[in-house]
Amino acid sequence: MPFKIKIQSNINEQNLDQQEIKEIISSLEDFSKAIRGDLYSYFLGKRSLRVAGVFIGISAALYLATEQLYFMYIMFFGTLIIMLSSVFIAEAATKITQKQIKLRIQSLKERLEALTRTEAKSQ
Numbered sequence: 001m002p003f004k005i006k007i008q009s010n011i012n013e014q015n016l017d018q019q020e021i022k023e024i025i026s027s028l029e030d031f032s033k034a035i036r037g038d039l040y041s042y043f044l045g046k047r048s049l050r051v052a053g054v055f056i057g058i059s060a061a062l063y064l065a066t067e068q069l070y071f072m073y074i075m076f077f078g079t080l081i082i083m084l085s086s087v088f089i090a091e092a093a094t095k096i097t098q099k100q101i102k103l104r105i106q107s108l109k110e111r112l113e114a115l116t117r118t119e120a121k122s123q
Contacts, residue, residue: 018119021112025105032101036094043090044083052082 059075062068
């Protein structure tokens with residue numbers, strides 16, 4: 001199931017001056033640099049570890065109850081799949097978010113250029 005991330009803000013773009021637009025662009029660029037670490041810590045956080053721990057516990061209990069070796073393989077590969085899927089989801093979310101941030105930065109830069117041209121014409 002694909003998901004969408006849309007960057008929204010409560011900033012009234014009609015009343016912004018050049019300095020405010022530059023500050024917003026700077027903060028969005030800083031946010032874009034830090035987003036990967038934040039998303040990785042979210043997706044590889046306690047929730048993934050809890051799911052993997054429950055999976056390991058169930059597999060270990062089944063192995064001890066039946067002494068069938070394939071439960072050990074299921075435990076290893078299941079945990080590996082959980083962790084790899086968390087990494088892939090975090091990377092996909094990072095790319096989608098960074099794309100939306102870049103689009104927002106581009107629209108703000110266009111607004112800044114238009115504002116600069118308007119001020120140059122009025123002088």
